[in-house]
Amino acid sequence: MNVIEINKLSKYYGKARGIIDxxxxxxxxxxxxxxxxxxAGKSTxxxxxxxxxxxxxxxxxxxxxxxxxxxxxxxxxIGYLPSEVFYYDKxxxxxxxxxxxxxxxxxxxxxxxELAEIMGLDLKRRIEDLSYGNKKKVGIxxxxxxxxxxxxxxxxxxxxxxxxQQKFFDIIAEENKKGxxxxxxxxxxxEVQALCNRVAIIKEGSIIKVEDMNTLGDVHYKKVIxxxxxxxxxxxxxxxxxxxxxxxxxxxxxYNGDINRMIKAISSEKIQDILIEEPSLEEIFMHYYK
Amino acid sequence: xxxxxxxxxxxxxxxxxxxxxxxxxxSMFMTFYSNFAVDTAMMDLLLENYPKELLKALGxxxxxxxSSIAGYLAFLFTFVQICLAIQSSFYGFQxxxxxxxxxxxxxxxxxxxxxxxxxxxxxxxxxxxLLTTTICTGIGIFGSILxxxxxxxxxxxxxxxxxxSIVFFQLFFLSVGMLISVMIKKIRSVLSFSMALAFxxxxxxxxxxxxxxxxxxxxxxxxxxxxxxxxxxxxxDTVQAAISIGIIIVSLIMSYILYLRRxxxxx
Numbered sequence: 001m002n003v004i005e006i007n008k009l010s011k012y013y014g015k016a017r018g019i020i021d022x023x024x025x026x027x028x029x030x031x032x033x034x035x036x037x038x039x040a041g042k043s044t045x046x047x048x049x050x051x052x053x054x055x056x057x058x059x060x061x062x063x064x065x066x067x068x069x070x071x072x073x074x075x076x077x078i079g080y081l082p083s084e085v086f087y088y089d090k091x092x093x094x095x096x097x098x099x100x101x102x103x104x105x106x107x108x109x110x111x112x113x114e115l116a117e118i119m120g121l122d123l124k125r126r127i128e129d130l131s132y133g134n135k136k137k138v139g140i141x142x143x144x145x146x147x148x149x150x151x152x153x154x155x156x157x158x159x160x161x162x163x164x165q166q167k168f169f170d171i172i173a174e175e176n177k178k179g180x181x182x183x184x185x186x187x188x189x190x191e192v193q194a195l196c197n198r199v200a201i202i203k204e205g206s207i208i209k210v211e212d213m214n215t216l217g218d219v220h221y222k223k224v225i226x227x228x229x230x231x232x233x234x235x236x237x238x239x240x241x242x243x244x245x246x247x248x249x250x251x252x253x254x255y256n257g258d259i260n261r262m263i264k265a266i267s268s269e270k271i272q273d274i275l276i277e278e279p280s281l282e283e284i285f286m287h288y289y290k
Numbered sequence: 291x292x293x294x295x296x297x298x299x300x301x302x303x304x305x306x307x308x309x310x311x312x313x314x315x316x317s318m319f320m321t322f323y324s325n326f327a328v329d330t331a332m333m334d335l336l337l338e339n340y341p342k343e344l345l346k347a348l349g350x351x352x353x354x355x356x357s358s359i360a361g362y363l364a365f366l367f368t369f370v371q372i373c374l375a376i377q378s379s380f381y382g383f384q385x386x387x388x389x390x391x392x393x394x395x396x397x398x399x400x401x402x403x404x405x406x407x408x409x410x411x412x413x414x415x416x417x418x419x420l421l422t423t424t425i426c427t428g429i430g431i432f433g434s435i436l437x438x439x440x441x442x443x444x445x446x447x448x449x450x451x452x453x454x455s456i457v458f459f460q461l462f463f464l465s466v467g468m469l470i471s472v473m474i475k476k477i478r479s480v481l482s483f484s485m486a487l488a489f490x491x492x493x494x495x496x497x498x499x500x501x502x503x504x505x506x507x508x509x510x511x512x513x514x515x516x517x518x519x520x521x522x523x524x525x526x527d528t529v530q531a532a533i534s535i536g537i538i539i540v541s542l543i544m545s546y547i548l549y550l551r552r553x554x555x556x557x
Contacts, residue, residue, distance in 0.1 A: 043556050050400050053553040075402040082556070086393035102292040103401040142397070 001028045002064075003150055003181045004049065009058035011044050018044040020205045021058070026183050031176055033196035033213075034185040041205040042185040043083075046154050050080060062150065076104060079148035083155035085139035089128035093138055096127060097145060104146040115141040118171065119164075132159050140168060144175065151175060153184035157191060169195060190278055222259070225252045226266065227273040238265045254279060293398075293408060297415030301381075305419045308377045309426035312370055313433070319366040320434035323359070327442055330357040346499040353522060359435060359444040360521040367452065367517035370427060371459065375488035375511075377423060378460040381416040382467020383480045383487075386549055391477065395554045405550045413468070413542075420460040428453045448524040455515040455526060462511040462534055463487065465541035472548040508533055 004026035011018035019041035026032040036042050047053045049060055051071040060067045062074045087096050097116075101108035116123055119137040127135065136159050144151070151172065157165045173195070176182050186192050192199055193213065200210045226236075233246045240257030255262050266274075326333055334355055337345065354361030386409070389395035398408065431453070435444055467487060471477050495512035507513040507530075514534035519527055 047554070047556065052396065052399055053555070054551065072402045072404040072407075075400060078400070080396075080400040082396050084393070084556070087397055088394055089392075099292065099296060100397075100401070103403060 002026065003028050004032075004060065004062050004183060005064075006045070006049075006060045007058055009045065009048060009060055010056050011041075011048060011053065012056045017041075017205045018056075019048075019202075022202070022205075022207055023058075024200045024207060024210050026181060027198075028181055029176070029179060030197040031172075031182040031184070031195050033192035033199035034183065034202065035187060035189065035192050035199060036185075036202035037187055040202045042187075042202060043154055044205075045202070046080075046152055046183075046185060049152065050075070050078070076146075077149040079143040079146065079151045081139050081143040081151075081153045081156050083158050085135050087127045087135065087138060087142075089126070091127050092123070093121065093125055093127065093130070094123040096138065097123070097142055100142040101145055106146060108145045108147075111147055112141065112145045115144055115171070118167065133161060133164065136160055137164070140171070144171070147175075147178075147180075149180055151180050151182045151184075153182070155185055155187065157186070157188075188278065221254050221256050221279050223252070223277050223279040224255050224262070225250065225275040225277075226269070226271055227275075228269065228271045230270050232269060235266065235269050238262070291411075293403060293411035294415050297385075297412055298418060301415065301419035304377075304380075305422050308373065309423050309430075312373050312423070312427050313430035315369060315373065316366070316427075316430040317434045317437070319369070320362075320438040323362050323438050324440040326362060327357045327440060330355065333357045343500045347496040354518055359439055359442050360448065361518075363431070363435070363444075363449070363452075364517040364521050368512075371512060371515075371517075372488060372492055374420075374423065374427070374456060374460055375463050375492065376484055378420055378463035379467040379484035379487040380480060381419065382464040383471045383477055383483045384467075385412045385416045385464075385471075386468055386545070387471040387477045387480070390554060396556070399554055405552075406546075409546055409549050413464075416464060417461070420464065421457070424453065424456045424460065427456060445521075445524070448521050451524055451526070452517055452520045455520060455531075458531065458534055458538065459511050459515050461538045462514070465538045465545065468545040469541040469548075472545050472552060509537075 002025040006023055006025070009022045010020050022041070022045055034042055034045070044053065048055050049062060049067050051068050054068065063077065065074055067074060091099070093116075097112050101112060115121075119140060121134065121137045121141060125134075127138065130138065140156075143153075153172075157168065160168060172182055172184075182195075184195075196213050198210065198212055201208045227250050229249055231246075231249070231251050233244075233251060236244055236251055236253060238261070240255050240262065241253045242256070244251065244253040246252075334357065337356060354364055356362055356365060389398055399405070431449060432446070435449075463484075467484065470483070470487075477483055491510040492512050494506060495510040498506035498510070498513060511534050514530040515526065516530075
């Protein structure tokens with residue numbers, strides 16, 4: 001069964017493009033990734049599904065019901081966490097969570113406290129006194145306290161430290177195991193790779209591809225920058241290296257393959273400094289879709 | 291109900307401050323009343339020497355003597371109206387726009403509550419806040435009259451009619467403020483908008499009384515519910531009141547429709 005069905009959804013802001021003819025389905029019980037560079041239309045799609053904005057054309061259904069017409073009813077079973085969280089500053093955390101819970105038909109007290117404990121959230125503090133990371137935790141708790149059947153996350157990890165990210169993903173994975181469908185957007189490929197079953201890739205408002213994670217799973221591009229005075233460029237021409245660029249005292253390339261092999265291959269060089277980083281999504285797609 | 295209760299709490303402080311201020315204003319003015327009333331003939335003579343336009347602009351052309359309670363109240367009621375106008379337009383501009391300005395709309399609108407429910411709850415809460423202020427204004431008016439009337443007579447039934455006009459007066463500013471706030475993309479400063487609406491319409495009404503002209507008078511509630519007229523006749527000016535109520539209904543319906551269709555953008 002499809003939990004989300006999106007059918008030729010388009011949104012224009014005046015003449016500016018939001019999304020164009022977006023169509024894809026999210027099946028029940030899966031973790032579905034939605035990736036694309038910033039400004040590609042991820043948030044527009046998610047906000048339309050939540051009827052925060054209204055589509056110019058096309059339609060979408062959630063749990064088989066039109067997401068605009070039956071919005072309030074559908075949202076009983078949706079948990080949403082935006083990338084930037086804002087809550088009523090003057091409220092205490094517990095009051096905000098209680099207010100949040102009061103919208104749902106079930107009793108959420110137990111789950112609220114469970115989640116707050118896992119996230120290490122102090123319930124007695126005022127929202128305005130919280131750090132950004134702590135506000136984000138409030139966001140996570142308020143999004144999940146009613147044990148939703150569909151969890152929608154819009155770039156959820158921004159502002160969370162790595163430890164918290166891990167905890168967060170553990171909770172999401174656990175909710176998924178209990179039966180919740182997860183739909184989450186990101187611009188970090190590694191994050192999506194770690195968690196998702198399937199993924200839709202959006203670029204400039206259109207879906208380029210909907211793919212099984214197994215296909216994308218083999219892609220592990222790393223961006224490598226090596227610094228040194230006596231680097232020998234020919235020493236960097238092993239398998240998996242692409243886009244090699246050499247400047248004075250610096251060689252930069254992308255590498256896709258076994259990291260151990262690369263380390264071995266460059267160990268004979270005299271290196272002053274090395275930087276290995278996750279390439280941006282644009283950089284990956286530049287290679288991947290060449 | 292939960293949104294209504296939450297919203298209602300937000301108004302607690304503001305309603306208290308406005309109510310106390312209005313009661314203080316009324317009491318302060320009424321303490322001077324006995325001085326005015328001491329020599330009725332003198333007072334009326336003095337006012338006759340004032341330019342007619344000034345008296346009109348201050349709403350003292352109703353034929354009521356300033357030395358009577360009704361006349362004095364009609365005069366000072368304008369100041370109460372200005373306070374009420376600022377408060378009501380502030381709530382009007384604030385009530386629907388605050389979530390977007392403070393970016394909490396994402397929280398509220400992704401909850402299982404329809405826009406309709408949000409609109410009605412928010413409107414009712416603002417209205418309840420204003421109604422409380424009206425009741426306090428009534429207490430202020432009757433209290434200060436009883437305390438400072440110095441034995442002069444007054445007609446409570448006509449004052450009750452005047453009090454009831456406050457409700458429409460507030461609804462006018464509330465609904466027009468709401469309509470403007472959903473018509474424009476973003477309201478950055480609620481206070482400047484509400485001051486502009488309240489004082490703008492007051493000045494318009496004063497101008498209209500000096501230079502005349504029917505059309506000018508049609509759009510300002512300071513004309514629709516003139517204290518002098520109500521306190522003298524004991525009823526509303528039917529046509530003027532109907533215009534006001536018409537504007538209120540149209541503004542409410544239009545803001546409701548626009549709010550239901552409004553796109554809530556992220557940062």
